[in-house]
Amino acid sequence: MSVNYLNINKLFYFSLIFGVVIWFCVFVTLPVQIVEPIQPKTTLFIVACYLSLIFGFVTINLKKKEKEVYNQVELISILYKIIIITALSFLVRFIDLFFVREMTLSNSYALNRSLVGSGFEFAQIPFKIASVLKALYFFPIVIVISLNLQNKRLKILSFALLFLPLVEALLLGSRKPFFDIAIILVFSILVFTKIKLTKKKIILTLFGAISLLIVTNLLLFKREAKEGKNIYNEILSARYNDLLKPSKNIELYILSDSTSDLNKRTALTFLHLGQYITHGFFEFNHIVKGKPIPLTYGSYTFSPFSRLFNKGNINTSPREYVYITTFGALFLDFGWLTPLFMFVFGGFQKIVFLNAKNNFIWLPLVIYIIIINVFLLMFNYLRGAGIYPFVAFTIILLLLKNNLIKVNEESISS
Numbered sequence: 446m447s448v449n450y451l452n453i454n455k456l457f458y459f460s461l462i463f464g465v466v467i468w469f470c471v472f473v474t475l476p477v478q479i480v481e482p483i484q485p486k487t488t489l490f491i492v493a494c495y496l497s498l499i500f501g502f503v504t505i506n507l508k509k510k511e512k513e514v515y516n517q518v519e520l521i522s523i524l525y526k527i528i529i530i531t532a533l534s535f536l537v538r539f540i541d542l543f544f545v546r547e548m549t550l551s552n553s554y555a556l557n558r559s560l561v562g563s564g565f566e567f568a569q570i571p572f573k574i575a576s577v578l579k580a581l582y583f584f585p586i587v588i589v590i591s592l593n594l595q596n597k598r599l600k601i602l603s604f605a606l607l608f609l610p611l612v613e614a615l616l617l618g619s620r621k622p623f624f625d626i627a628i629i630l631v632f633s634i635l636v637f638t639k640i641k642l643t644k645k646k647i648i649l650t651l652f653g654a655i656s657l658l659i660v661t662n663l664l665l666f667k668r669e670a671k672e673g674k675n676i677y678n679e680i681l682s683a684r685y686n687d688l689l690k691p692s693k694n695i696e697l698y699i700l701s702d703s704t705s706d707l708n709k710r711t712a713l714t715f716l717h718l719g720q721y722i723t724h725g726f727f728e729f730n731h732i733v734k735g736k737p738i739p740l741t742y743g744s745y746t747f748s749p750f751s752r753l754f755n756k757g758n759i760n761t762s763p764r765e766y767v768y769i770t771t772f773g774a775l776f777l778d779f780g781w782l783t784p785l786f787m788f789v790f791g792g793f794q795k796i797v798f799l800n801a802k803n804n805f806i807w808l809p810l811v812i813y814i815i816i817i818n819v820f821l822l823m824f825n826y827l828r829g830a831g832i833y834p835f836v837a838f839t840i841i842l843l844l845l846k847n848n849l850i851k852v853n854e855e856s857i858s859s
Contacts, residue, residue: 453798456636456811457502460818461495468723468822475719476695479727480688487730490783491772491822497784498818501791507799520805521596523845524585528602530841531582535609537575542616545572554618561617577749580833581841582606583629587809590630591637625816632812677709680717684767685724688731691716721768722823728764729773735763738777745777746828771817771825794818810838 542548546560585603594600607626614622677699681691695716699709732738744751745762762769762777775783794814801807813834817826825831 451636451798451802451811453795453802456815457794457798457818458499460815461498461821464819464822467819468726471719472723475723476692476716477720478690478692480690481727481731481734483727483730484733487726487733490733490776490781493784494772494775494787495821497787498791498794501788501793502795503791504788505792505795505799507796520592521594521599523806524588524594524599524603526845527581527841528585528606530578530844531584531606532609534575534578534581535612537572538579539612541569541572541575542613545569548616550616552616554616557616557618576830577833578837578840579609580830580837582610583626583812584809584838584841587629587633587637587812588805590633591808592805593638628816629812632815636812636815637808677713680713683717683720684764685720685728687764688727689720689724691720725768725770725773725823725825728767728769729776732763732769732773732776738763740780741778743778746774746825747778747832748829749832768824770823771821771827774825774828806838806842810834 542561548557548560552560583606585599585606588594589600589603607630610622610626614620681696681699695712698704699712699716704712762773769777772783775786779786797807797810797814801811813826817831820826
């Protein structure tokens with residue numbers, strides 16, 4: 446089975462433009478003050494990276510391949526194997542978290558985060574492999590949506606896999622897995638299904654977005670309360686306020702005794718979300734403005750490989766606990782050679798998109814790359830565990846290569 450209707454050029458350019466538009470719209474409506482002037486070099490670097498990514502994408506033009514077509518039985522069998530591998534990986538991961546590292550739901554989030562970040566030793570390699578393979582958790586649901594598979598049990602199991610990352614999220618007080626799952630589902634539906642926008646669907650989408658905001662911020666409030674912190678003071682004094690400072694009016698409104706708790710939390714939610722989305726650009730600008738930092742040649746962004754060879758975590762960012770965008774991370778690794786990396790990455794994206802038109806197993810990577818592109822200017826989906834979906838995909842190709850056998854399309858249709 447294949448997805449020939451994919452307009453790969455449209456998807457690629459849309460993902461880039463959509464991300465920039467989101468960032469700009471959020472920033473212009475945000476009640477904040479820029480602390481440090483934007484350096485021309487910052488803008489030049491980002492523009493050069495975007496252009497290099499585009500040039501890399503348009504440069505690659507593979508020969509047209511014969512479609513790889515799978516019958517329904519083979520396809521479902523492959524998906525069940527991915528589900529089993531992923532579920533077993535989460536089981537091993539939970540053994541690591543609950544029994545080896547002795548994490549519990551009653552621990553403080555800070556304690557659990559310190560336990561999950563403990564050292565990497567050879568004896569832990571099976572647990573590390575499980576951490577990589579569990580990144581496949583969204584592969585089955587993306588394929589089910591993209592090919593409109595109607596096997597009820599497969600749909601239920603594929604959807605159930607999405608809940609497993611949330612266990613670790615609850616242990617660490619992390620909101621990111623909730624966000625990741627939501628955007629994976631949204632982008633999968635938008636890309637692979639023909640949606641007619643109606644008033645009801647728009648209302649349901651807005652309701653879902655608001656519900657997600659409420660859930661993620663409730664987790665934040667719960668995390669801060671669990672650690673005995675004042676949520677208002679904590680957010681208003683968070684590190685990203687150093688370079689993207691809330692305006693005096695919004696700060697006074699939130700801290701005023703005359704403002705109701707509901708209004709305080711609402712204002713705080715949107716202020717926090719806006720700063721969360723936009724502050725990375727200004728953190729990167731701070732890096733460009735500062736003293737030159739020795740390059741790490743990939744060890745910062747692709748830190749799992751450096752840990753594998755016992756080089757530990759390499760963090761050359763001048764400020765911790767903030768985002769520096771994808772561009773900022775790559776700048777720490779490669780400096781002004783980063784556009785060359787982006788050119789190669791653009792070519793890689795084109796290869797993934799072209800293969801996805803002919804082979805269903807590549808489809809989840811299309812969604813993941815779209816997410817990476819949308820959030821280039823905000824977060825960094827490539828750093829650390831962000832490369833695990835690509836590594837896990839490679840492992841799956843090797844493990845299931847005997848199952849991924851081409852079947853002549855005529856024989857399927859006959």
